[in-house]
Amino acid sequence: MAKSIKNICCIGAGYVGGPTMTMIAAKCPHIIVNVVDINEKRIAAWNDPDVENIPIYEPGLSDLVGQTRGENLFFSTDVDAAIKAADMIFISVNTPTKTYGVGKGMAADLKYIELCARQIAAVATTDKIIVEKSTLPVRTAEALRSILDHTGNGVQFDILSNPEFLAEGTAVSDLLHPDRVLIGGEQTENGKKAQKALVDVYSNWVPKERILMTNVWSSELSKLTANAFLAQRVSSINALSELCEVTEADVNEVARAIGTDSRIGSKFLKASVGFGGSCFQKDILNLVYISQTYGLQEVADYWEQVIIMNDHQKRRFAKKIVKTLFNTVSGKKIAIMGWSFKKDTNDTRESAAIYVADYLLNEQAEITVYDPKVTAEQIYSDLNYLGTRSDEENRRLLKVVTDPKIAVEKAHATAILTEWDEFTEFNWKNMYDSMLKPAFLFDGRMLLDHEELKSIGFEVYTIGKG
């Protein structure tokens, strides 16, 4: 008989842990869910009396938190107490790309995972099922197992891999109707019981046939490769977008033609200024690094090309702006619309906007940014993180505004970098009137009605059209 789970702890209240635990709490009222994080500010925001102030913007998430928080969903910084009380512990901490030492710039930094494992081992006095939720390189469970077994209090630990496939911006609906839930377990009797215990949690709302069980290693590797395949499609269509621009083919038409082949399918064929987000780049670099460590250089090179193409796409877009503005943007005002890596999220990790802005700032442009959900402090922190110039300089050259009309006032050019719906509803005639002429518009998301913009008077450039 699988153990019936009554108390869940999730370590890490981020973009994965927060929404996932909220959904478990909403669908399993009989389970107490404690979400813990060492970041006091983040936990305070999750506990803000006004649910609109929770730290993560996702359509529908605030409502769900409102329904469950204080009932069976709790946010706290008391990690030890939550570990002690739990039957099952999800590890949902960040695994950034290493910025130092061996594997710098490629391998995942597992120090936060290791700290969690050590803390669990030190604190646990009863048996626990440990669930890897963060995206991890294949064979991480081995390290977890070793730490838990060598430093624990003799209690039993079962390790599962249950990677999260939700996409940001659609987290709530992805969690509600997942294509699949993947549960990797150790191939032992206890491992199978642990797997079954987690299946029982998901079965409260996910149809049984969508819950896939594999061994731990397949599950860990599937998450990395699912993201690599998706990113590869975006880089493929982006590579075609450049070809379209010189051949007078239209990348949207090409994408439609390719996408109607049911063997290929229509999704992830939207050319853009480049993919961003916390997963794609990190996971591919990870895959490249793992391949290299096993001596598989061709495999590593193959996947690395997806990243090289993506960097090229971002740079190419920024270069196009400079070239079009008569080869100089020095002292010119450029309005950037959108900073998040895609619409409906306030997450900016690896967003194309950061790199485009940095390129333009190097060319001495003056930038104004408008994004409906990203804060000014986040924008400066993203730029400062690149280390290209000082914080003071970034703040002097780039201004963040809360009104799109102010962003475009006396601007030489406007660039759309995120596909926020509200951009399509702007009064573009008024925008045009307040810009300098010729008024250039660069659509990095193929979002707007370009014929209409041209009839207003804009000089329009879009990805994938000559």
Ligand code: UDX
């Ligand atoms: C991704 C995976 O989709 C998800 O399953 C995984 O759990 C985490 O990583 P996410 O990063 O939230 O999710 O966003 P996704 O919708 O995959 O988009 C990633 C990037 O690719 C975005 O910058 C998006 O704008 C870009 N993209 C996506 C395109 O440029 N064109 C497309 O056709 C699709």
Ligand code: ADP
């Ligand atoms: P993701 O997108 O994977 O959810 P985030 O960076 O949004 O990543 O969230 C990870 C969270 O994990 C952060 O809020 C961070 O403070 C938290 N965290 C990292 N290490 C620990 C730890 N040892 N104990 C508790 N929380 C941690």
